[in-house]
Amino acid sequence: MARSRPALPPMVGRGLGRASAAARSFGRSWGRVLAPVLATVRPAGWVALVVAVAGLVAGLLLSWREPALVGAAAAVILLLALPWLLGRTRVQVELLLDPQRVVAGNSVAASLRVANPTSGRLRAVLLDLPVGQAIHRYDLPGLAAGARHEETFTIRTERRGVIPVGPATARRADPLGLLSRDATWGGVTEVLVRPAMVPLESLGAGLLRDLEGVTSDAVSESDLAFHALREYVPGDDLRHVHWRSSAKLAGAGMQQLLVRQYLDTRRSHATFVVEDRPDAWGSPDDFETALAAVASLVGRAMLDEIAASLVVGERASNTGAAQSALDTVCRAVPGRTGLVTAAAAAAAAVPETSLLFLLGGTGTDFATFQRAAVSFAPDVRRLAIRVDPGQPSRAAEVGDLTVLHLAELGDLPGVLRWSLG
Template identity: 40%
Template structure:
């Protein structure tokens, strides 16, 4: 028996029943003669789907499937067309409503309600007065619509002769309106936003090729940055039902700098540098010779004075006076606890600006810092200062034009401590504060700088007499007006 063929299961059919053959499995017996008939097709077989019945949206997730699903045909296409038309109409209506809301005034919207309501109520109730009111409102609306239709062919330009002025200086701007067409245009009203204010200029009708130039004043009573513009023309009916505004220019910024005064050089009498006299501090290596002393282990041999060594019989070395490169620090407090009034703070800003400009003009190395502000919901105080740009005079004044004082800014003591840690090589430190700063706080601020730094506190108090006093190593100057700064610094130099 071969082992490659599997065993045949025994026949367990009852006697007389034949084993079904291949013909029986096909549901048909072989006919006589040995001819095999064609197999019959089963009626239970599944037909293959036609390609045109498959939906092209199967597997997609877009607006069509969200609206009609996988359905196709004329009905589904009609629904999609209606939805698309509805969306286009809704978008157009939204744009029209936005434009209308910017043109129709509240009085105009009230008239749009009054006109139909008066006509309907007048005809229903038989009141001729209401009917007359309704028709009058319709006439007014039609006349107002005529004012809003069309666009003026203007060319409008805005010019500011000066981009930077000081507090109190005269500043003005010019608006030029031209009609480049050949037809005559009606007069319009030109509006120029100036900070929180508004300047209005009424222009008459202009013939083709005409131009009109008008000037307007810019208030400079307060320090800051004043946005001027955009210039817009306003068209509207006399009653005020419609108001159409068209913008023609952008926004131009005018910097109003703090008032400054010319002072003498801040290094004379305060800083002893390479350009002046050496300091009183002694050092082992510099260029200003002071005296001879005995040699101490660690001194450099190149500083040994051999002739004196031969005469004294022991090594003698040269001793020098230390010279410095002038580095000014101007620290301005922005904490409201250091100032009693706003006038004190404005005076302090002017003092800091005057000192910084003088140092820039003298080509000195200067650092101007102001208090950093602690965030409103911070858990702890932010110990940092903000340095201002001192590359040019205008850059410094631009940044000083926007500084403000607040209760969350660092006081002068913290400002001095942070500045002393971050800025190196300081020669003189000016601490600019108000009248509410205590002398103990000023002494603590001066002690925060490294030894050898000349600390000068400038107290701005318009209600006091200017003066100078010396408290330990701290010089305290009191100024009531900006002009007092020049005389106060002269006193410091003469001491």
């Protein structure tokens, strides 16, 4: 039979609990103290530290003079590196990018300005600036009080995406790179790289427009597009009574009021929904072609003063601002959402959509386009763009959905002209 362990007295238990809590607090305190100290040791410094400890221990235990000399030399080198860490590094760092939004293939002129805001002289420091996956390293000279120094460089862009620049890190280190103390200045500034775009004709072709927007077939009791007169029914707003016509009926012996009836108008709003699942695209380049087509269409919408919204997987721009939609193009990445789910989210977020573009690849069949399109109101003009480099570019009307087969980006103006003409 197993014997139960006797319970500890209450006072002993409370004492052990307090001791355990104190030990954990002591460990956390020492961790906060040691973490910045250990962070100053570079890889070469760790090698020198291991050599110093191993050499001195071997020399003392084995009475071996050579390892002791090597260990002592390494320890002296580490001690000589310590003075380089003394002092405070206070600088003002300003990063200028021109332009901050650029089309792939163009360059960005960048300028890094460093100033000494202190009343004393700033010793020479090493400044690291991350640019994308690379690091630009600058040896800054000593700066007098209030002095400034500027470094200029060029950021070259090749593909659509986002290039993070910064934050700048001022590094105070010894000449051998054993120890260093880093201070981070500023934040991350992004360069938004848009895909190459093609010029397009107006997206307003084939759409009825008035001064306030696009008229629909929906009858409204209050709007700007006058439609007809009808008889008054209880509950109608008396502000919409057409008194002149009602007076004519009264003169003819008919005691009946007539009220104005209108057609709904809506602001032109183009919504773009892009398939984000990788298996729906023949290759990653097809996904890039689709995003380049979206960027071209959004750029045209901006010229036409048409609001534009974009949904690519979990990334969305629902404000109607074309500039925001172009930024979303830059940030778009493959995901798992799918075209149908993204279209449902877009329809809920942008109910005022008047022109819809659905974009997919070779793995997106017509049924998927149809299921995505039904999330929107019946009076929305719907177009599907299927990127397929293996087939010639063409356009076809299938029910209320216009399907554009796009082999390459350069064919977009032609097939779009046919579909919106």
